[in-house]
Amino acid sequence: MIRVLVDTNVVISALLFPNSIPARALALVLDEHRLVLTDSIIDELHEVVRRKRPDLLAALDAFLAGIDYQLASPGGASVPISDPDDQPILDAAVAGAVDIIVTGDKAFLSLGLDRPRILTARDFLDWYPRTGAPPTTSFEETKP
Numbered sequence: 146m147i148r149v150l151v152d153t154n155v156v157i158s159a160l161l162f163p164n165s166i167p168a169r170a171l172a173l174v175l176d177e178h179r180l181v182l183t184d185s186i187i188d189e190l191h192e193v194v195r196r197k198r199p200d201l202l203a204a205l206d207a208f209l210a211g212i213d214y215q216l217a218s219p220g221g222a223s224v225p226i227s228d229p230d231d232q233p234i235l236d237a238a239v240a241g242a243v244d245i246i247v248t249g250d251k252a253f254l255s256l257g258l259d260r261p262r263i264l265t266a267r268d269f270l271d272w273y274p275r276t277g278a279p280p281t282t283s284f285e286e287t288k289p
Contacts, residue, residue, distance in 0.1 A: 146179050147245060148179045148241070148242060148243045149174045149179065149181060149246075149247060150186075150217070150237075150241075150243045151181075151186075152186065152234065152246060152249070152253065153186050153189045153193065154248060154250060155170060155247050155266050156190055157190065157194070158266075159172075160194070160204065160205060167249075169266070173269070179214075180212065180213070181217050181241055181243050182214050183218070183219070183234050184218070185234055186234060190205060215241070217240065217243065218237055218241070219232075219233045219236035219240060220236055220240025223235055223238075223239035223240070226253065226256065227255070231250065235256075239261070244261055245263070245269065246264070248263065248264075248265070249265055249266065
């Protein structure tokens with residue numbers, strides 16, 4: 146099973162746009178892989194939703210409570226990243242032996258790492274071998 150860390154921007158896009166490419170990528174991770182999150186991602190999700198779309202806070206909480214994910218913690222410093230706010234996420238991905246990071250963040254995308262492999266949501270969907278069945282998990286299914 147592939148271990149995939151999905152960054153805040155992808156989860157937020159999936160929440161706001163349930164038929165989007167980020168939503169499809171997140172659903173695929175939830176259906177067929179092991180989702181990995183960090184405390185800083187969860188905190189940032191709450192902060193962004195509280196600030197931009199407080200009406201979706203209950204949906205976010207229901208979503209997080211209803212999915213299975215592993216919580217990764219930062220280990221020692223790994224590869225430096227240009228945005229210091231992203232360093233704990235990258236360190237947790239490395240320490241947690243994550244295979245893929247799905248993100249739209251340019252600071253991650255410019256790293257060029259072999260492991261974890263860093264892909265946009267579209268690249269993840271293009272890379273992933275087709276199974277013939279669409280992903281079934283979405284925020285829409287977890288809204289209260």
